[in-house]
Amino acid sequence: MPDSTHALRALDVSKTFGGVRAIKGVSLDIAWGERISVIGTNGAGKSTLFNAIAGVFPVTSGTIELFGEDATRLPTAARAKRGLARTFQTSRLFEGLTSAENVYVALGGTEFSGHLLRSSRRTPERWLRVEELLDRVGLSGRGPMIVADLSHGEQRQLELAMALALQPKLLMLDEPAAGFSPAERQHLSALLRDLPRDITLLLIEHDMDIALAVADRVVVMHDGEKILEGSPADIRASERVREIYLGGSIDDAA
């Protein structure tokens, strides 16, 4: 059971790379089960905030509490062990394996060494779980396909299945719709909305439609700072957001 009211509390977090202040005093609380989208134009600091929470690098100042525990100095693996799962902008799949085998490995198939058929006899329940996860992300029937033969969209869906295999408390998705067709975007949006409500979700997304459709609350970053947060309706109606997107890359507002 959660031992705090929040899955995540980031307090006054800053990160400087050389002379660049990528994020400046950003605070962000995410309640258990809440779904947050972080939006902002190129260079706003979204990825830096995301990576700071995931523990990819140490923050310059500020604190990060995960699941009620100070995680500011915890390495990525320790954060993952406590229940944080993330996807990446670039694919981390095993391209020569099938979809099902990828999910199997993500489920903790530590005995995996190219002998999946042999291990499958020992772990039929794990293969059932693989099928469930593939179904959940809309990849029913794709289990036997080699990853390299999946479409880009399907590969991202597979990554989502692998993240879900970890039964995360906090699922962090880094631009999951990058490179998607309009149809794939709609599909992803529906998939994310259908995720179990007990998974806390932090989504960084360029695509406004997905960001607003999936989130309970939206955080707007600009120039390294959190400048606004509110409901999707608040954000949609915000003149400030409109100005920022028009002043930045108009593609971002698409």
Ligand SMILES: Nc1ncnc2c1ncn2[C@@H]1O[C@H](COP(=O)(O)OP(=O)(O)OP(=O)(O)O)[C@@H](O)[C@H]1O
């Ligand atoms: N490793 C790094 N080294 C130096 N500067 C960095 C590094 N990572 C990010 N920055 C800088 O920090 C600022 C914020 O970048 P960040 O990638 O967090 O923005 P973003 O909102 O994710 O942008 P995008 O939407 O383009 O991915 C930018 O000015 C960027 O150039």
